[in-house]
Amino acid sequence: MGLSNFLSKAGAAASQVLQGYTKELFEEILLRQHVCLAFDEQAATSKEGLQTLDLTVRLLARLYPCLELVPLSSNLDSVKSTLEALAQSINPQVAFGNSGTVTVCIVVGKTKVSYNVPTFYLGSDNWITKFSDSEPVLSGGSDNSLAAGAAACIGAANVFRYVFKDYLPNSSLDTTLSMSLVDYRLNAADPVNPDVRKINIGNVHLVGLGAVGNGFVWALRKSPYLEGNVTGVDGESIDLSNLQRYILTDQDSVDCKKTEVVKNSFCSTGLNIAYHPEHWGEYLEQCCDLTLDTVAVGVDSAKDRILVQASLPKIIFNAWTQTNDLGVSRHIDFIKEPCLACMYLPTEEKQSQSQEIAQNLGLIDVEGEGLIRQYLALNLPVDQVLIERIASAKGISVELLKPYIGYQVQAFYSQVVCGGMLMSFSNDTTAPNNVEVPLAFQSAMAGIMLAAEVIVHAGGFRSNPIGTRTRFNLLKPLSKHNSESCDKLIGTNCLCQDEDYKLVYIAKYMGR
Known part of the structure; x- marks a missing residue:
């Protein structure tokens, strides 16, 4: 049983949320864990179930050195082998344990298990993510991967909260919940769950192919119901530490361009995919047409986000992760609504x-x-x-x-x-100043939510206003109140208050 060769990055992430963190304690706790992922034929023969299993393994293998993959039905050895190979591609030292030593369990499918340890049941139904700490919740058969992936993130978050419960303040576990990724209402009596049909998402630029961008691409990589164009823009390469939370990466990804990793991840889909291994500003310098219909933002700094807004896309969806929350914000109308820069203009002096x-x-x-x-x-x-x-x-x-x-x-x-x-x-336990290192399930969830915004908007699935942003903290049970409206920064030097920027935006999009 071996810890991953990128564990130092995971330790940096853990140090930001665990009280009393030390490297030795962190490793000792991990080495005591035997995390079980159990699945049956219902999960292994449903499209959504397979997606939940895939992402759950991608998340667990990045942190826990011992996994146990347990088929609960016969004739599932090939699925088990595929998942084990996936885990080993991420951490070649991962061990596959004995069922007698399981410390926490995730179950996908319709079978109830009898392990005497905390057990989390994951499932989905098209747009609806499902979770239970007591009963199976089943997986649907749609081509929609988003809720299935969100279930994996919520499951991995609950495993983390249980494993480190003595060092996470006020972090109890989720119980039974369902949540539509269309409106994010929790346990709604009438959840919004539109059928997936042919949806043209138009021309979408994905800026930033890091951890959040990986989550976005994972959610779209097997989406035969989608049409349109996706252009990925990122000028950086993968280093070993990125494996901690880039869910599409494995050991062979190190030193590859991020665009190359994303290119290799897309399976059969109706989307046209383009890749540009440049930074956003460099990419724009080469563009003949600066009409940017929809931009999905997965960068990790306020400066880069303001730069994206300054290029005046028609619509921006933005995702973020930070220590205490993750989420998405929506910027549909630069003239009337808060722009992306409104969310990130500095309010106090910062270090150079x-x-x-x-x-x-x-x-x-x-x-x-x-x-x-x-x-x-x-x-x-x-x-x-x-x-x-x-x-x-x-x-x-x-x-x-x-x-x-x-x-x-x-x-x-x-x-x-x-x-x-x-x-x-x-052995310094002090987290670096101004350096956010989210956990893998946080980044993946933010990327999935970003993809959901693009599809929901293109499909016209949201009939009621939801507010400027939706956010929640996966280190605590999900809250019913996770969406809110924000105001434009009237009377400031924000881009959306500048008359020249407004005139250019109107000419680009409202005059057509």
């Missing part, structure tokens, strides 16, 4: 990039910040001088940092700090 990097590298004095600023301004690679300063500040061996000599400072920072390596090297 050089200050943030210096602080998280332990170079907290003025001289250290000036040193980092020099490396950034001159585009200097990490060298022996810099790693000696960092090693001395963090109290670690220079040898641990030598493999990163030659990296650009931002790439070094991304892998060593954001990737959790520095925390692992130094």
Whole structure:
């Protein structure tokens, strides 16, 4: 039984939510777990059931070193083998345990099990996600993967909350729930559940193919009922730490372009897919037509989101993850409704990039910040001088940092700090400042919700207003009140208050 080779990034994520976190405690708790995923013929022969199983394995294998995949019906050995191979492609050291040692269980299908451990039943019905802590909830046969994937995220969240219950404040488990991804009402007597039919989503740009973008693509990758064009834009490559929450990646993805990983993930579908391995600004410079009908935003910084809004798409759907919540926001009309920039304009002074990097590298004095600023301004690679300063500040061996000599400072920072390596090297339990590291089920859920917004809007499935944003915290039981309206930032310097931006938007979309 082995912990993954990207566990340091998972540790960085856990350190942000677990009280009393230490690397040793985190690993000890994980090594005690034998997480069971049980399934029967009902799950294995339904389209939605197979999707729930697929994503559940993708989520569990990124964290837990011992899984047990248990067929509850005969003739399911091939399904079990496929799921085991998927888990091993993510973490080659994962072990498959003995049923006598199960510590927590997830069940997909119609069979009730009798393990004397917390057991979570997952299922879905087209747009409706289902979960129960006591009875099977079954899986539907539609081509719609979204609710099936959301069920996997809720199940993985409950496993995490149970496993780390002694270190998560106020985090009880969900009981029985159903939720439509059309309107997000919880346990509604009349859940919205429109039939999936041929839906043309038009021209959609997906900006950011990271963790949230992976969730978006996973939700659409087997969608024969969809037509239209999806253009993925991201200029970055995969590094090992990304495997912690990029649900489409495995060990073979390291050093590949994010666009290449997404390209290889799409199966038979009616969508036309294009990939651009550039950053958003670089992509726009090459475009002949800056008419952007729908943009789905999966980037992870306020600056990048404001940049997307500045390119004036007609419609923007935005997804986010942060320590205490995840969600989506809707920006349908730049003139009348809050724009994306309204949600992210800074309200207080923030650290500069050089200050943030210096602080998280332990170079907290003025001289250290000036040193980092020099490396950034001159585009200097990490060298022996810099790693000696960092090693001395963090109290670690220079040898641990030598493999990163030659990296650009931002790439070094991304892998060593954001990737959790520095925390692992130094046994420092303090999470990096201004660095959000969500858990895999949080990012996947946000990506699925982002995909749902695109399809729901294109299909005209939402007859009643739902508000500007929907959000909830998967580290706690789901709430009935998770959607809200927001106001435009009247009287500010927001883009949507600028007369020139408004005139350009009107000319681009309302004058056609």
